[in-house]
Amino acid sequence: MISQEVSRQLYSHLKDVRGQAIRDLMEKPVLVKEDVHVSKIIGTMLKENSHEVFVQMSDKTVYCLNMRDTLVARDIHTMKSSTIGKRIPSLTPLDSIGNAARIMSLHRLRALPIIDEKSQEVVGQLSSKRILQYIFDTFVKKKINFDKRIIASDLMTPELLTIGPEDKVATARNIMVKDMIDHLPIVEQMQDGKNMVVGILTSSDILQTLIPSERIARDAMISDHEQHRLELAARGIADRNLITISPNETINSVIDLMLKSNSTYALVKSMDSVLGIITFRDIIALLGEQVESEIPAYIIGLPEDPFESELVKSKFTNTIKLLYKISPEIVEARCKIKIKDITGERKRYEISASIISPYKRYSYTSKNEYDIAKIFDEMSDSFKNQISRKKSSDKQKESVRYSPRD
Template identity: 30%
Template sequence: MIADTIHEHLKDIQTTKIKKLISKPTIIDPSETLSSVINKINRNKSYDAFCMNGKTTLSTNILSLLNAKNITSMKVEPYLSPVPYVSPNATIQRAAHIMTHYRTREVPVVKNNQIIGVVTAKKIIKTLSSKDNRWIKANLIYTQNPVTVTSNESLSTARRIMTGKKIDHLPVVTKDKIKQVLTSNHLIEAIIPKESLGRLSRGSNRVNKLESQIGNIGSTRIPQCSPNDDLNKILKSMLRSDTTCCLVNLWDNLQGIITFKDILGLLASKVETPIPLYIVGLPDDQRNSDLITSKFEKTLKRLQQTYSEIHEARVSIKKQRSGGTKEGKFDVTIMVTTSHHTPLIYKSVGFDLSAVLEELSQKLLRNLAKRAKRRSKTSIRKMGIPVF
């Protein structure tokens, strides 16, 4: 069980306190314009921005701000969403859990109802790189078949893909070759030139820029690796290049992409069940958390009765961000590893987390029951017994 081994290997990282990893936060006011907020984020070389509303921490980030129709004049308040905070004594695993569940790269650190700093994904990854992770290979963590764009497509198309699929990285293809990677930061800088940030400008200029081609916008300094390269090599290349992703290639063909989220997923919480179960992004609400754990424990027990050769299961729960008090959708992925098949991956999105989980559980049970039945018939045929 490779995930089980990885979990044990990283236990000391998971339990490390975050107090030594605290960085300066990007603090904003809800009354600020989006342009002003983006200016602060760029100046601090961050991705997320935060403010306090009573005892609640609110946040926004570059990807959320790309949804805005008029970045230069709109206020940031509608694009702020509640996000959990941590104390200085919280663990890295807790911070990584919040990042993966809420799709952030920073988690606010609060003391006495004040944001005193943030824990960043980059600092967690730097801590992770200090271990000997050479036996963990890229093919265990990368996201397969990433979405790409061509250099002659418009910035508007790239924006629609990023905001629709909730992704920050788009490899750009020119003449069948990956020439650069366009990130949400690149995109927002292209839409609003640096000289316009922090002050009002006409919305028509932004519309015209959105219709411009991607061209050579993006970073060409993206590290690349093969599926068999080790995690230490990948982490060091990302840190050295100061990038948030690494492309996975095989014979000059793009196989996948590794982002901060993929790496933070290694720090998932393990749930003790007969079949190893790892859940990334458990809700902070203890009742919901217990409900999910209980549901999947029961599902795995039923799966084991139907299909005994399951090695492990991984569940990823990500909450899509939405501004204000409106609840966002839950994006759930289940990956089941068996001894006879490539990983079985099932995905679903919905507002009701319980309903999404029930749908995926039933789909898993049906599909694995069919596989078990087919294997049973195959075995009977090999024995020469007629199948009716």
């Protein structure tokens, strides 16, 4: 559990990272031409090992497609990028890493386009992996080591969605699209009744099944090929070489492992049990904006609209203050805001939050509402109920423990 002092130290150490201009972190952008077929986009993603590709339209606007977007295509050989691409905010070379991290979290992206302000042309991109590398290099350069004070279990996302080894690839694809995730551990029940993770399926694994081999002619057999592969059991295409880490490994070790193994995730395991998963997003969330409260509290993915941004800060701060009065042992609060989808001018949000005490982590995930104020009101009620139930349970245990015997 991260103490208040260590949490403040981490935020302070990451201050320079947060304010660093992205111009020195630019990479070559992965661009595709306007209105190309989805099959070509998938091929580019797999060739470039890129989760996103960008399309610069004739009017200079920039659209993005990620791996999850391509999974919804019914026919990858006829559907074009314009039907599933979405417009996203662009960066300029002088934008900060902190702002980039906010946009990445809000839009659930691993890379963002960088444009030249004069020409409005895409001149580069910034990836979440590059941000991770910069965080790690900063820790090494400044000789920052939090020892066992910030560990994998503090960073991970618990309560994983999983599938069984015989579940179909189509089922995995539907879960990834619906819940906007890219990693699905495959869990098998053993003879002793215990559950064991035997592999992991990623959006990249599924995309590779949709691209037919060179032996398959580009005719009617293509759709048969795609349908056949989606009916396969998940274990057939899963990666069995799992990237795992113990819950007590330090933040430095977690980042180092993900970078050296060129992995987008690390499963947190204790014995044969998987406790959670750490992805790029979980580490980038450390760059969230701190809000004023009695305890360390952070928000990653603040809305771009100034009114909504201030509303979120106010609602989250008030919730924390209320919970702190109910339960003074709370030591930290974190909130992640993501866009689930966009309909016209309306945005549907998914908001997850954690309230952490020395003995328990309280969690909340919204039901994808459009009304962001309503979400935070429901969040406050949910946390109040969780903490009240915990206190009531503790009182009952104390009553039983000390009740006189007949």
